[in-house]
Amino acid sequence: MEIHIKQKDLLFLLGCLGLGILAEISFFHGKIGLSYPVFITGFYLVLFLRFRLSFNHRRIGVLLMVVIWILAGGYLLYDNDFFHVLNLLIIPVLVFFHIVLITSTNRFRWSKPEFITLLTTKLQEAIEYNAAFCKWILNKTFKNMNEQTAHTIKRILIGLIIGIPLLLLIIGLLISADAVFQEVILHIPNFILQLNYMEEIARAAAIILFTLLFFGIFQVLQVKSKPARNSMIERAKKEIRWDSITAVTILILLNTVYVLFAAIQFTYFFSDGLLDGLTYAAYARRGFFELVFVTLINWAILISFLKLVKDDRKGMKLTLKVMYSLLIAVSGVMLISAFQRLSMYEAAYGFTVDRILAHAFMIFLIVIFAYTLIRVWMERLTLLHFYLITGLTFYTALNAMNIEQIIVDNNLNRFEETGKIDIEYLDSLSYTGLNGLISLYEKEPNYPELKNILRNRKQQMEWQSTGSWQSFNFTRQEVTEKLLELDIGY
Known part of the structure; x- marks a missing residue:
């Protein structure tokens, strides 16, 4: 050059x-x-x-x-x-x-x-x-x-x-x-x-x-x-180009299996209990794999067929649209099922970053499938444009809403209802989790091991030197001052 x-x-x-x-x-x-x-x-x-x-x-x-x-x-x-x-x-x-x-x-x-x-x-x-x-x-x-x-x-x-x-x-x-x-x-x-x-x-x-x-x-x-x-x-x-008759055949086969699957399991997809022999962990994991299945198979099929299958015959176009719509509807049933399973798991074992992100990802997929359904019937719309903007908006929203604060608040509410809370997990979070432990201490100072955790964190802060201006953060500053003023005792 x-x-x-x-x-x-x-x-x-x-x-x-x-x-x-x-x-x-x-x-x-x-x-x-x-x-x-x-x-x-x-x-x-x-x-x-x-x-x-x-x-x-x-x-x-x-x-x-x-x-x-x-x-x-x-x-x-x-x-x-x-x-x-x-x-x-x-x-x-x-x-x-x-x-x-x-x-x-x-x-x-x-x-x-x-x-x-x-x-x-x-x-x-x-x-x-x-x-x-x-x-x-x-x-x-x-x-x-x-x-x-x-x-x-x-x-x-x-x-x-x-x-x-x-x-x-x-x-x-x-x-x-x-x-x-x-x-x-x-x-x-x-x-x-x-x-x-x-x-x-x-x-x-x-x-x-x-x-x-x-x-x-x-x-x-x-x-x-x-x-x-x-x-x-x-x-x-x-x-x-993919042949439209071949595509319809594949969609009929898949939709038949999906409809049968949904019909058989519909009774416990939206029930309040579990099937005999299933634990909450197994129930949630099975819902997760359904989500992966929907994401990797159904979504890929929809995008591929919408892009590569072209047929100007009115009857074939209508058939394809009906098959696409049915595939999206069954995928929505699976997503809602997985969402409810994870909610039951959280009610039993508490809230974590992974579980909240899984919930958000399911909501994202529901929005994606909903727009794809609109695209099926309104062919002038573009998918990639919407996918990119929606993905960027969702990711930004996850950053802006302070997920760790949501986790702490929900775990504290769950503690008030059940008396159960995983203080080790809150301690593994950032300063937001530490702030949750301080709030828990103010409500229940005699909770097992809570005082030791807060005492150790307080000692670490007292030994640490004052951070540089580059590291200044409102949450860290607020929680640090709050913990240093907390009377824990020795």
Whole structure:
């Protein structure tokens, strides 16, 4: 790739350097909290200064911006380790998707596979741009040197790169082999030993990598890209068609089994009790596998048939629609059954993150199947567009609603009704779970082992140093103050 570096590009590089420093400060100095929204603010400030207001795809762009801010704000507002770890991957992907989208031309439809090709192309172009930029820097650096001097410096740098790691290895071996040599080495002035060179080098390397990453991506965003189209794939997409009679045969066979299955088990799908010989655990697990079955089989069949089965005959089209609708209806019965089974399991054994997420996933699938049913009868609607927006909305809602607080509240309500609660599980949660234990202690201070758990957590907090500003989080701050003021006794 040939590049032409202008003065304004070098000035923008300084802005990316500042953004790289901000990224290193935000993500490599303790637990992430306030620092994530601060970094997102800095990132989009640089983006808007670079491209002004010349953006496209504004409706979906605004939605993505809101989603990104909600997910980043979760690091400040809530203390949910599950989503915090997951969002370390989700947020950068969404940000990259967002900035490529709003800087691309309107001819690209974000819900089409071609846009995925554009994303990969932009990432590849950014890497190529950085490689060309580094080459440009080297050429500028050695431009005023004669060829022999430049060649000598290059050989020295290669020698240092190879020799320094080898030197460290040999020194380590010699220290192990000779006590006198070890004593001499260890008499290096203390102030040199106290300097953490490796950490500083690692931080500097991280800043450089972040700077080049941001600089490369920003520089190629509005460069016209021509995503490569694979003509063989395009021809295959046009040629692949499934026979409608074969599809109807498959649907009749499956629907017959599903209807029979639902009819036989309908009596206990929606009953209040269990079949003889079934425990709550077995009942819930069986419902879970039904959910997996519905997701992997029925949904895949629906999407495949709607995409690949085409028949203009009115009678066949009506038959297919009826079969699709029946498949969706039976799948809905299975989802409702699985939902109720899990609710019974929670009533017996309590609420956990996995069970709440399973409930949310079932609701998501019900919405997906409902829209698919509408799509069966209104062919002009698109599925992928709705699936992507709905999935993004559901995931954002899960982050915004503070699932751990829902779990704590439901377990405390269950304790008031049954006198049962799993304090070990609440202790395994984040600070929200700890807050639940404090609330439980205020209601039932003599609950077995509760006082010991709170005492240990309080001692840990007293020994810990005050966190940095990067780690500030409202939930952690509130619960920490609440526990430190709690009179537990010793």
